[in-house]
Amino acid sequence: MTKARTLYEKIWDAHVVDQRDDGTSLIYIDRHLVHEVTSAQAFEGLRKAGRKVRRPDLTLAVPDHNLPTTPRLDAQGNKIPIADPQSAAQLAALEANAPAFGVPYFDATDIKQGIVHVIGPEQGFTLPGTTMVCGDSHTAAHGALGALAFGIGTSEVEHVLATQTLLLKRSRTMEIRVNGKLSPGVSPKDLILHIVGVIGAAGGTGHVIEYRGEVFEKMSIEGRLTVSNMSIEAGARAGLIAPDEATFAYLKGRPMAPSGAEWDAAVAYWKTLPTDKGAVFDKSVIIDAADIAPSVTWGTSPEDVVPVTGVIPDPASFADPSKQDAARKSLDYMGLEAGQKMSDVPVENIFIGSCTNSRIEDLRAAAGVLKGRRKADGVKWAIVVPGSGLVKAQAESEGLDRIFLDAGFEWREPGCSACLGMNPDKVPSGERCASTSNRNFVGRQGPGARTHLVSPAMAAAAAVTGKLTDVRELTKQD
Amino acid sequence: MKAVRKVEGRAIPFGQKNVDTDVIISAEWLKTISREGLGAGAFESIRQKEGNIFDDPEFAGAPILIAGDNFGCGSSREHAAWALDDMGIKAIIAPSFSDIFSGNAFKNGLLAIALPQEAIDRLMEVAKTDPVSIDMESMSVTTPFQDRFAFEMDPFRRNCLMEGLDEIDLTMTQSDAIERHEQETDSARPWIRPQAA
Ligand code: SF4
Numbered sequence: 001m002t003k004a005r006t007l008y009e010k011i012w013d014a015h016v017v018d019q020r021d022d023g024t025s026l027i028y029i030d031r032h033l034v035h036e037v038t039s040a041q042a043f044e045g046l047r048k049a050g051r052k053v054r055r056p057d058l059t060l061a062v063p064d065h066n067l068p069t070t071p072r073l074d075a076q077g078n079k080i081p082i083a084d085p086q087s088a089a090q091l092a093a094l095e096a097n098a099p100a101f102g103v104p105y106f107d108a109t110d111i112k113q114g115i116v117h118v119i120g121p122e123q124g125f126t127l128p129g130t131t132m133v134c135g136d137s138h139t140a141a142h143g144a145l146g147a148l149a150f151g152i153g154t155s156e157v158e159h160v161l162a163t164q165t166l167l168l169k170r171s172r173t174m175e176i177r178v179n180g181k182l183s184p185g186v187s188p189k190d191l192i193l194h195i196v197g198v199i200g201a202a203g204g205t206g207h208v209i210e211y212r213g214e215v216f217e218k219m220s221i222e223g224r225l226t227v228s229n230m231s232i233e234a235g236a237r238a239g240l241i242a243p244d245e246a247t248f249a250y251l252k253g254r255p256m257a258p259s260g261a262e263w264d265a266a267v268a269y270w271k272t273l274p275t276d277k278g279a280v281f282d283k284s285v286i287i288d289a290a291d292i293a294p295s296v297t298w299g300t301s302p303e304d305v306v307p308v309t310g311v312i313p314d315p316a317s318f319a320d321p322s323k324q325d326a327a328r329k330s331l332d333y334m335g336l337e338a339g340q341k342m343s344d345v346p347v348e349n350i351f352i353g354s355c356t357n358s359r360i361e362d363l364r365a366a367a368g369v370l371k372g373r374r375k376a377d378g379v380k381w382a383i384v385v386p387g388s389g390l391v392k393a394q395a396e397s398e399g400l401d402r403i404f405l406d407a408g409f410e411w412r413e414p415g416c417s418a419c420l421g422m423n424p425d426k427v428p429s430g431e432r433c434a435s436t437s438n439r440n441f442v443g444r445q446g447p448g449a450r451t452h453l454v455s456p457a458m459a460a461a462a463a464v465t466g467k468l469t470d471v472r473e474l475t476k477q478d
Numbered sequence: 479m480k481a482v483r484k485v486e487g488r489a490i491p492f493g494q495k496n497v498d499t500d501v502i503i504s505a506e507w508l509k510t511i512s513r514e515g516l517g518a519g520a521f522e523s524i525r526q527k528e529g530n531i532f533d534d535p536e537f538a539g540a541p542i543l544i545a546g547d548n549f550g551c552g553s554s555r556e557h558a559a560w561a562l563d564d565m566g567i568k569a570i571i572a573p574s575f576s577d578i579f580s581g582n583a584f585k586n587g588l589l590a591i592a593l594p595q596e597a598i599d600r601l602m603e604v605a606k607t608d609p610v611s612i613d614m615e616s617m618s619v620t621t622p623f624q625d626r627f628a629f630e631m632d633p634f635r636r637n638c639l640m641e642g643l644d645e646i647d648l649t650m651t652q653s654d655a656i657e658r659h660e661q662e663t664d665s666a667r668p669w670i671r672p673q674a675a
Pocket residue numbers: 064065115116117136138354355356415416417419420437438
């Protein structure tokens with residue numbers, strides 16, 4: 001009998017090109033997503049060395065990080081130039097590099113354009129059992145479909161472009177089993193924030209996490225993408241969820257997914273992937289879903305999580321002295337005090353978007369709270385940024401854009417937007433933002449910006465009341 | 479990649495934990511299409527404060543940085559490694575590193591040396607006044623006070639660093655094996671080839 005293996009081990013084993021005595025393996029990469037920020041230097045490297053892209057057909061390029069989310073075409077249908085010369089140059093570099101190296105490319109004005117991690121699953125480019133990389137750490141998201149997907153740096157981007165492989169060491173495996181059911185009003189985002197809070201920002205370092213248990217089996221693919229996306233916030237380079245009927249139903253008929261007889265062969269293979277009974281993980285964490293409330297972050301590390309019903313912890317309450325120090329610095333940066341109730345914290349900005357929470361279900365959840373309501377006067381800036389042109393079109397066909405606009409939100413073009421302070425969408429220094437993104441680092445949403453990570457429904461609730469709010473309080477009255 | 483066998487000199491006793499890539503180099507600096515010149519943006523949010531350790535003349539030109547647990551967590555931006563390199567850092571010593579950062583550091587010939595917290599505490603103390611030395615041959619960090627801390631490093635990485643080898647060149651020598659894998663995949667799992675976008 002063959003040894004019982006985990007999902008991770010099965011994908012790994014199927015992609016080993018060469019195993020070396022020093023413990024490293026050359027791993028074949030089936031899918032490579034490319035965006036403007038981490039690719040220019042890699043293409044430049046290829047050019048200097050006179051190298052080609054080995055498998056342009058396994059590569060897909062799209063601009064997202066640096067692209068403004070304001071309209072891209074004028075009334076005559078001409079492209080509106082990008083004001084910032086550096087951003088314009090970086091976007092132009094991708095636009096030129098993709099065709100020069102034969103890589104498929106979705107232009108900024110294409111309805112298929114969007115955030116790399118939204119368009120991969122949406123197009124059926126992401127498939128179970130494949131290895132997938134992108135020069136972006138939230139590549140972990142694609143693990144939601146059972147792909148071994150992880151972020152890489154620019155030198156690795158160049159390595160994959162040139163050789164379609166990476167030299168890797170096998171990771172340790174970690175199982176996060178969530179038992180029971182999530183309570184009403186508690187979303188996948190709350191769950192993953194809670195998980196990061198429990199295991200810590202470095203808790204998964206060196207590991208690939210597999211999310212297991214009833215909660216994930218019942219969760220939609222979009223919810224699974226939200227969870228797996230933030231694996232990196234717990235230090236894990238990749239997250240995984242076993243592919244199942246929901247995965248197959250999600251992928252069937254997607255433009256780049258297999259079809260016909262190949263589809264059947266693919267499904268038959270995908271069904272062999274889930275972790276075998278008796279397979280052993282290096283580490284196991286068990287979480288009870290019933291313990292989880294809508295979650296918010298109070299500090300500048302994604303592990304700084306409390307239930308929205310809670311208070312800001314006292315730095316002295318942490319056992320580790322360096323954590324005490326970090327917590328003090330965080331509170332100072334965030335302009336908050338220990339003991340303050342989370343639900344008393346006012347917010348001036350609301351951001352609904354990012355690869356964590358910009359898919360159609362996220363927009364529906366936020367619109368569900370905002371319907372018939374308006375943002376509070378204290379909220380100066382509220383934006384919704386759909387994850388792709390297709391998500392935007394779907395939302396518009398459902399009338400969600402009207403709900404957001406009526407509530408006082410701006411309705412934008414797809415991109416990373418205020419998730420990172422790189423394009424024009426930034427949170428002003430010293431102001432707070434209830435954000436559906438994934439990182440609350442110092443300066444992440446712009447210099448001096450103060451981020452509170454929340455779910456889409458919680459961001460909508462904060463917009464309505466002007467402060468961090470337990471969304472269940474609002475929906476109770478509905 | 480240039481070969482690195484030894485790094486000696488002053489070490490910046492920074493010591494912070496969970497130093498994320500946004501702190502090392504903020505997003506505003508990622509618009510560049512070059513690998514150079516990022517040192518000016520390194521640790522910008524910290525350097526805005528007067529009396530910060532990075533602008534302390536005592537540590538001007540120091541080639542070593544000492545940090546806390548989980549250094550380089552967050553994004554995959556290799557700009558973090560380029561920025562450190564550009565500001566003259568040749569080695570970082572910390573109890574642990576994020577996986578992506580340590581890979582990026584390695585690819586740029588920056589040493590990411592992991593040592594236990596007790597060793598870090600001692601080195602932080604020494605670094606205030608005296609130099610620190612890292613030797614790749616003996617895989618140890620030493621101080622002028624007889625301290626000697628042995629570290630571990632993946633043998634492949636160590637060899638590449640000490641010999642200054644280019645990883646793409648190395649992998650290219652295996653193109654036959656790569657081609658074999660592609661052929662096997664094509665017959666066993668033909669559906670992996672994506673339909674045209
Ligand atoms: S939305 Fe944010 S986290 Fe996601 S890919 Fe863009 S910048 Fe990265």
